[in-house]
Amino acid sequence: MSFCDAIWEDIAPLRRAILAHPFLGELADGSLPMESFRHYIVQDSLYLAEYARALAIAAAKAPDGAGRLEFSDGAKVAVQVEEALHQSFFAQFGVSADLAHATEPTPACLGYTSYLSGLAATRSYEELIAGILPCFWVYWEVGCDIKPRAASPNPYAAWIDTYAAPAFGEATDRVRALVDKAAADAGATTRAAMDRAFRTATRYEWMFWDSAYRREGWPV
Numbered sequence: 679m680s681f682c683d684a685i686w687e688d689i690a691p692l693r694r695a696i697l698a699h700p701f702l703g704e705l706a707d708g709s710l711p712m713e714s715f716r717h718y719i720v721q722d723s724l725y726l727a728e729y730a731r732a733l734a735i736a737a738a739k740a741p742d743g744a745g746r747l748e749f750s751d752g753a754k755v756a757v758q759v760e761e762a763l764h765q766s767f768f769a770q771f772g773v774s775a776d777l778a779h780a781t782e783p784t785p786a787c788l789g790y791t792s793y794l795s796g797l798a799a800t801r802s803y804e805e806l807i808a809g810i811l812p813c814f815w816v817y818w819e820v821g822c823d824i825k826p827r828a829a830s831p832n833p834y835a836a837w838i839d840t841y842a843a844p845a846f847g848e849a850t851d852r853v854r855a856l857v858d859k860a861a862a863d864a865g866a867t868t869r870a871a872m873d874r875a876f877r878t879a880t881r882y883e884w885m886f887w888d889s890a891y892r893r894e895g896w897p898v
C-alpha cells in the first residue's frame with residue numbers, strides 16, 4: 679500500500695466527519711443559509727492567498743523539477759481561484775470589496791494558514807507537502823461525494839463543479855504522487871512527521887467548514 683493510501687485510510691474517521699458535516703449536507707441540497715456561505719467564501723479567499731504562499735515555498739524547496747513545476751503552478755492557480763472568487767461568488771452572494779477587505783481571518787482560518795506557514799518556515803519539504811495535500815484531496819473527495827446528491831438547481835452549483843472537476847482530481851493525483859515519492863525516499867521519523875502534518879491539516883479542513891457553519895468570529 680502506498681504511503682498516501684495508508685494515511686488516507688488512517689484518517690477515515692475524520693473524512694467521515696467532514697462528509698457528514700451539516701455545512702456540506704446543506705450546501706448539497708441548496709438549503710445552506712447564504713450568510714454561512716458568504717462567511718465561508720470570504721474566509722476562503724483569505725485562506726487561498728496564504729495557501730498560495732505555502733505552495734510557492736514548497737516549489738522553492740522541491741528537490742526535483744516535477745515538484746517545482748507542480749507547486750509553482752499550484753501557487754499560480756490558488757491566486758487565480760482567489761481572484762475568481764472575488765469576481766463570481768462575491769458578486770453572486772453580495773460581498774462588497776469593502777467587506778472583503780475589512781474582514782479579518784477567523785481563528786479557524788488563521789489557525790490553518792499559520793500552521794501551513796509554520797511548516798513552510800521551519801519544517802522539511804516532506805512535512806510541508808504532506809500538510810499541503812489535504813487541501814487538494816479532501817476537496818476532491820467532497821466534490822465527488824456532493825456532486826451526485828446535489829440539488830439542481832443549486833445556488834452553490836459552481837462551487838460544487840469546481841471541486842468535482844476531473845482537472846482538480848488530476849491535480850490531486852499529481853500532488854499525491856509527489857508525496858508518495860517524498861515518503862519513499864524518507865526515513866521513518868520523517869514519515870511519522872508527514873503523517874501528523876496530513877492529519878492536522880485535515881482536522882483544520884473540518885474546522886474551516888464548522889467555523890463557517892457557526893459563523894464564528896473571535897470570542898473577544
Ligand SMILES: Cc1ncc(CO)c(N)n1
Nearest residue numbers: 722725813814817883886
Ligand atoms: C480551506 C480550503 N481547503 C481546500 C481548498 C481547495 O482548494 C480550499 N479552497 N479551501
